[in-house]
Amino acid sequence: MRKLLVANRGEIAVRILRGAREMGWGTVAVYSEADSSSLHVQVADEAVCIGAPEPAASYLNMDAILQAAKETGAGALHPGYGFLAENAQLASRCLDAGITFVGPSPSAISTMGNKVAARDIMGRAGVPIVPGTQGKDQSVAALVAEAQSIKPPLLVKAAGGGGGKGMRVVKDHAGLAAAIREAQQESGSAFGDSTVYVEKFLEEPRHIEFQILADQAGKTVHLFERECSIQRRHQKIIEETPSTAVSPQLRARMGEAAVAAAKAVGYINAGTVEFLLDRDGSFYFLEMNTRLQVEHPVTELIAGLDLVHWQLRIANGEGLSFDQKDLVQKGHSIEARIYAEDPAHGFRPSMGKILLLREPDGPGIRVDSGIYEGYEVSPYYDPILAKLIVWGENRETASRRIIQALDQYIILGIRPNIPFLRDVVAHPAFAAGETTTDFLPLHFPDWGREAKKTPPEAFLAAALGEALGRVNIGSLSATEAPNPWDTVGSWEIGSGL
Amino acid sequence: MNYEFQVGEETTTVHLERTGDGFKIGVGDATFSLKAEQIHPGTFVLLAGHRSIMAHAVKGDGVWHVSVDGRAYDLRLPGTEDHGGDSGDDGPRLVDGVLQTPMPGRVVAVEVKENDRVEAGQVLIIIESMKMQNSIVSPVSGRIVKVHKETGELASFGDPLVELEEEDPAGDA
Numbered sequence: 001m002r003k004l005l006v007a008n009r010g011e012i013a014v015r016i017l018r019g020a021r022e023m024g025w026g027t028v029a030v031y032s033e034a035d036s037s038s039l040h041v042q043v044a045d046e047a048v049c050i051g052a053p054e055p056a057a058s059y060l061n062m063d064a065i066l067q068a069a070k071e072t073g074a075g076a077l078h079p080g081y082g083f084l085a086e087n088a089q090l091a092s093r094c095l096d097a098g099i100t101f102v103g104p105s106p107s108a109i110s111t112m113g114n115k116v117a118a119r120d121i122m123g124r125a126g127v128p129i130v131p132g133t134q135g136k137d138q139s140v141a142a143l144v145a146e147a148q149s150i151k152p153p154l155l156v157k158a159a160g161g162g163g164g165k166g167m168r169v170v171k172d173h174a175g176l177a178a179a180i181r182e183a184q185q186e187s188g189s190a191f192g193d194s195t196v197y198v199e200k201f202l203e204e205p206r207h208i209e210f211q212i213l214a215d216q217a218g219k220t221v222h223l224f225e226r227e228c229s230i231q232r233r234h235q236k237i238i239e240e241t242p243s244t245a246v247s248p249q250l251r252a253r254m255g256e257a258a259v260a261a262a263k264a265v266g267y268i269n270a271g272t273v274e275f276l277l278d279r280d281g282s283f284y285f286l287e288m289n290t291r292l293q294v295e296h297p298v299t300e301l302i303a304g305l306d307l308v309h310w311q312l313r314i315a316n317g318e319g320l321s322f323d324q325k326d327l328v329q330k331g332h333s334i335e336a337r338i339y340a341e342d343p344a345h346g347f348r349p350s351m352g353k354i355l356l357l358r359e360p361d362g363p364g365i366r367v368d369s370g371i372y373e374g375y376e377v378s379p380y381y382d383p384i385l386a387k388l389i390v391w392g393e394n395r396e397t398a399s400r401r402i403i404q405a406l407d408q409y410i411i412l413g414i415r416p417n418i419p420f421l422r423d424v425v426a427h428p429a430f431a432a433g434e435t436t437t438d439f440l441p442l443h444f445p446d447w448g449r450e451a452k453k454t455p456p457e458a459f460l461a462a463a464l465g466e467a468l469g470r471v472n473i474g475s476l477s478a479t480e481a482p483n484p485w486d487t488v489g490s491w492e493i494g495s496g497l
Numbered sequence: 498m499n500y501e502f503q504v505g506e507e508t509t510t511v512h513l514e515r516t517g518d519g520f521k522i523g524v525g526d527a528t529f530s531l532k533a534e535q536i537h538p539g540t541f542v543l544l545a546g547h548r549s550i551m552a553h554a555v556k557g558d559g560v561w562h563v564s565v566d567g568r569a570y571d572l573r574l575p576g577t578e579d580h581g582g583d584s585g586d587d588g589p590r591l592v593d594g595v596l597q598t599p600m601p602g603r604v605v606a607v608e609v610k611e612n613d614r615v616e617a618g619q620v621l622i623i624i625e626s627m628k629m630q631n632s633i634v635s636p637v638s639g640r641i642v643k644v645h646k647e648t649g650e651l652a653s654f655g656d657p658l659v660e661l662e663e664e665d666p667a668g669d670a
Contacts, residue, residue, distance in 0.1 A: 054603075348600055349627040349631070351600065351626070351627075352557075355539075355555040355556075355562060356539045356540075356555045356562070358540070379602045379626040382627060383627040383628075383629070406567065407567035410567070410569075411569075412539075412553060412563075412564055412569065413555065413557055419567070419568055419569070422567065452570075454504050454509075454572065455570075456525075456529065457543065457552060457565045458563045458565050459502060459511045460511070460524065461541055461553070461554040461561075461563045461565060462502055462511070462572045463502075463511040464513070464520070465541075465554035465555070465561060467498060467500075467513050468533075
C-alpha cells in the first residue's frame with residue numbers, strides 16, 4: 001500500500017486526505033502546534049507535529065516536513081495549495097529523498113514561477129501573450145515607436161511598480177509620449193527606477209483559466225475552463241464553469257493554447273493555465289499555477305472526474321485512460337469561498353470559536369470544509385474556512401441552488417462572509433452573466449456600510465435561548481445565570497460535524 | 498419573564514410568556530404568538546400561524562449569536578462588552594486613553610514612539626492576522642504617552658496597544 005503525506009492544512013488537506021483514503025492509500029497529516037485538533041488531523045491515519053504555529057516554523061518548514069515523511073514511511077507527498085505548493089525546492093528535495101512529489105517537475109515549477117521566463121516560453125510556443133514593448137531603449141521616442149503596432153487603449157507600466165504608481169492608461173497613440181514621460185518621472189521617484197513598459201490595456205477583462213491534466217507519458221488534456229472574474233482585492237470569491245463568455249469555438253482555441261502552454265514546459269500532473277479574456281474575444285496568457293487550485297471542485301462536478309484521484313494515479317505512473325474527445329461538460333457548477341472575514345466591518349479577520357455550524361445539504365450541493373462545531377479559528381493562517389460548491393442542469397438552476405444553500409449555511413460565533421456571497425450571487429448582474437474583474441467595485445463599492453436593523457425574530461430566538469436553555473439544562477435554577485461556556489461546552493460534545 | 502438585549506447602544510426588552518401550547522412574545526411594542534421548539538441545542542423551529550421560521554441562537558461571552566433566515570445578528574446581554582459585532586464601529590477602541598487591539602494577531606510594525614505627535618487617521622501599528630496586514634490608525638489627534646507592543650509580539654483582542662493623550666480641541670495647549 002502506498003502512503004501519502006499531505007503538507008498542508010485546512011479544507012484542502014482534508015479533501016486530499018479523504019481522496020487518498022478512497023484510493024486505498026495510507027495517509028499522514030502534518031500539523032502545527034495550533035492545529036493539533038484540526039479536521040485534517042482527525043481524518044488522517046497518522047499525524048505528525050512539525051512545529052510552532054507560525055507558518056515559517058511549520059507548514060513552510062521543509063526539513064520538518066521531510067523528516068515527518070521519513071518517520072512515517074510516506075513514499076509520496078502532496079503539497080496542496082499555498083504554503084510550499086509552488087516551491088521548486090520542495091519538489092527537488094522530494095526527488096532526492098526518493099519521495100514521489102504529487103505535482104510537476106521542479107523545472108516546470110521554477111519556469112512557470114518566473115513571469116518573464118514564462119512569458120518568453122509561451123510566446124515561442126505560440127500561446128498568445130499581452131502585446132507589449134521590450135523597452136530596452138527607454139527614450140520616449142523609442143518607446144512610442146515600439147508601441148505603434150499595439151492596438152489601443154494602452155497601459156504604461158513601471159517595471160519596478162506596484163500600487164498604481166507609475167501607471168497610465170491612454171486611449172490612443174497621440175497621448176502616449178506625455179504618459180510615458182509622467183510615468184517615468186513618477187516611478188523614478190517612487191521606486192528609484194524609471195524603466196517603463198507599454199502594454200495593451202484590457203478593459204474589464206475576464207479571468208478565465210483552463211484545468212490541465214498531463215500524465216508521465218506526455219498525454220495532455222484540458223478539462224475546460226473556470227471563470228474566476230469575481231475577485232475582491234485579487235482574491236477570488238466566486239468561481240464557475242462553464243463561463244458565459246466562452247463560446248464552443250473560443251473554448252476549443254483557448255483549450256488548445258492551454259495544452260500547448262503545459263506541453264511547452266513538459267508539464268506533468270494537474271495544473272491550471274490562466275488567461276485574461278478581452279471583450280473582443282482575444283485572450284492572453286497570464287500565468288500557470290503548478291498545483292491543484294482552490295476552485296478545482298467546479299471542474300470535477302461538470303467533468304465527472306476526481307482530480308485528486310487522477311493526481312495520485314499520475315504520480316503513481318498510470319496513464320490517462322481517456323482522450324480529449326471523451327471529455328464533455330455536463331451542466332453548470334458554481335463555487336463560493338467561505339472566508340473568516342466580517343463583511344459588515346470592512347472584511348476584517350474574524351476569529352474565535354465556532355459555536356454553531358449547520359452546513360447546507362440537498363441535491364447538487366457539496367461542501368469542502370476544514371472546520372467543525374467547536375473549532376477555534378486562529379489568526380495564523382489564510383482565512384478560508386470552507387467552500388460551497390453546487391451543480392445544476394444549467395446556470396440558472398445552479399445560481400438558484402447556491403443562493404438557497406448559502407441561506408442554509410449557518411456559522412455562529414465568528415462572522416464569515418456568507419451574507420456578502422449571497423448578495424453577490426443574487427445580484428441581477430450575476431444572473432445576467434456580466435461577471436468581469438471589476439464586478440465587485442462596480443456593484444458592491446460599499447457593501448454592509450448601511451446600518452442593519454435587527455428583526456424581531458432575532459430577539460425572539462435569543463429570548464427563547466435564554467428561557468429554553470435554562471429549562472433544558474435542568475440542574476440550574478431559574479435565577480442562576482448559567483455560565484455560557486458550561487452550557488455551550490456540554491452541548492458540543494457528540495454534536496458531530 | 499423579561500429579557501434585555503443590547504444592539505449597539507440600544508437596549509430592547511423582550512417579554513416572554515408561556516401560553517397553553519406556545520409562547521407570547523413582546524419585542525418593544527409588538528407582540529407575537531407562536532409555537533417554539535428547540536429541536537437541537539441552538540436550533541429552534543418557530544411556527545407563527547402558518548409561517549415557519551428556522552432560527553439558530555448560541556451564547557458565547559455574554560453575546561447571543563443569532564441566525565434568522567440566513568442572516569446573522571449579535572445581541573449582547575446588558576453589562577457585557579461590545580466587541581463591535583453589530584454596532585457598526587470597526588475601529589480600534591480607545592478606553593481611558595488606551596487604544597485596544599481590535600483583532601488578535603502579530604504586531605509586524607510599530608510606526609510611532611513615545612512623545613510622538615499623531616494626527617487622527619495616522620497609522621500607529623500594523624497587525625498581521627490571517628496573512629492580512631491591518632493598519633491600526635489613531636482615532637484622535639494627540640500625543641503618544643506609551644507604546645505597549647513591540648514588533649514581533651502577539652496581541653490578543655483588547656490588549657493595550659498605545660496610550661494616547663488627546664489634543665485639547667480648543668487648542669489651548
